[in-house]
Amino acid sequence: MSARDVSTAEELVARDARVIAGVERLRFFPLVAISGNGEMLVEPGGRELLDLSASWTAAGFGYGNPAIVAAIAAAAANAPGASILSGTHPDAVALAEELLELVPARVPGRPRRVYLGHAGTDANDVALRGCRHATGRPGVLAFERGYHGGFGSAQGVSGVHVDAGATADPGAVFLPYPDPYRPHTGDASTVVDDVLEQAAATLALGTTAAVIVEPLQSDGGLIVPPPRFLSGLRALSDEHGAYLIVDEVKVGLGRTGRTHAFEHAGILPDVVTLGKALGNGMPLSAAVGPAEVLDEPAASALMTTIGNPISCAAGRAVLEIVRAGGATRNAHARGAQLRGLLEEYARSERPGAEHVGDVRGLGLSLGVELVVGRDDRTPAAQLTAKAAYRAWELGAVVYPVRGNVLELTPALTISATAIDHAAAIVAQAIDDASAGAVSDAQIEPYRGW
Structure with missing residues (x-):
């Protein structure tokens, strides 16, 4: 690895902005990864991120899968x-x-x-x-x-x-x-x-x-x-x-x-x-x-x-x-586990739960739709962007789709323990975002779609 390749996350984000074409960038937070294994990504400095997108499903069987490598x-x-x-x-x-x-x-x-x-x-x-x-x-x-x-x-x-x-x-x-x-x-x-x-x-x-x-x-x-x-x-x-x-x-x-x-x-x-x-x-x-x-x-x-x-x-x-068939069976089981945990959160009295309008999906293709309130289905796009940003701060990669839906598509090889961790981060991110933990200024450079 050359000296050019060794940078802090902030330096790489700045270099990326200078040289990578805007037509191929769709960013929601300043994600930088230098390696990955299974469902985990590693940032410069060593912080680990639980990738609940699997690179938007392209790494569906995990980073560095030994058989594929x-x-x-x-x-x-x-x-x-x-x-x-x-x-x-x-x-x-x-x-x-x-x-x-x-x-x-x-x-x-x-x-x-x-x-x-x-x-x-x-x-x-x-x-x-x-x-x-x-x-x-x-x-x-x-x-x-x-x-x-x-x-x-x-x-x-x-x-x-x-x-x-x-x-x-x-x-x-x-x-x-x-x-x-x-x-x-x-x-x-x-x-x-x-x-x-x-x-x-x-x-x-x-x-x-x-x-x-x-x-x-x-x-x-x-x-x-x-x-x-x-x-x-x-x-x-x-x-x-x-x-x-x-x-x-x-x-x-x-x-x-x-x-x-x-x-x-x-x-x-x-x-x-x-x-x-x-x-x-x-x-x-x-x-x-x-x-x-x-x-x-x-x-x-x-x-x-x-x-x-x-x-x-x-x-x-x-x-x-x-x-x-093992990965498919795991997708069915882990999807049911994750959906159940998120539905339990949506029924709770936690501060962000009132903004969960719907939890839906099949297997490990799940969505959490965020709204103004349980009785008001007005899409809460700004809150969704802030929840995705906050999830990244807490150590997970979650992307929003259609403005107000958090998409959860982790690797099909993800473990039950990692699913528990994923649900906890997503719930905390929604709670924190609804409480004002992320400002408008923080998400302004990352407008996504």
Whole structure:
């Protein structure tokens, strides 16, 4: 490590501000880490942080996971090239075969392919373009506050980005994502029927190539859709000849307590997209779907280092962990533990508890929605930003989504003891923030979204 690499946290934050492009920075507090292990990060000076984000789920199986580290090291030491662009290698082929085995086929016997990419963004972009090419239709049915990627077609169908000023895809139609806590109809019992009626009307026009949906809307506020929503979209897609793309980039591979989040709804998508935890920090994504979607036009999704041996080796190690099932079972158990502790806090008389409007999620994809008060569901965005900042001061990494929801997505390998600690920090952070422990000036440089 050179002298340039050795700095205090304050020095690194200042250097970062001078040299790192603003378009790729989304900061909520002055986080600086020099190492990590499991669910822990280490700051300059040695302070440990319990990372309840797993780098927004990209390190879903923990930092420095020994099996993944060994696979990466072996691939790097004797790499058979650096791409599958104009050749292939064993780990790329085997990874694709293993993904086809892991992701169930919508139509048995129908030829399927795997696109291997770098991130969820390009996997979704390729899936969308492939569905348009296969159907000859321009339309995409997407959802408000959805997130499918940071640029290209994927960004254009991401409600989060469009709300923030990005250009909407010209073929996109955005519908409300059904939220039982904040029903757009004013009645939680009617939200699914209303959305499906709107979807039916759009699909009946015959111009929609694909419906793209998150099985649990993460950046939109950790929304778990009510029953019948995804099954209704499945039925409508079949009726009107549109492909159903389920974006599992953030919530797949065991995070929700099942291998695939769409399993909770009892459906099978046409195309499944994966990313983030698939590479456990290495750049790797995948789209798994019908050959007619992912084969044509030939050579239309080219990046030089796609399918590189190092990322593929990491992916194969990840899939071995997923197939073993222990991490998925742990996600189910630890998620229930964390949710129970947070719900207990929300029912308490502690000073911040009155601001907890809802605790929700599946497995280790949980959200805590903060509001003005138990009887006033007005979003408390400023309080949420301060609670996230205070959690960092107390030793945990927690990020806010949709302004007033604390997102909790720790590594799937997290221990029961660490979950107890996590719940204690989150509760204390909300208490302290509600008591004025964090000023407006402290969070002003960290406006996040």
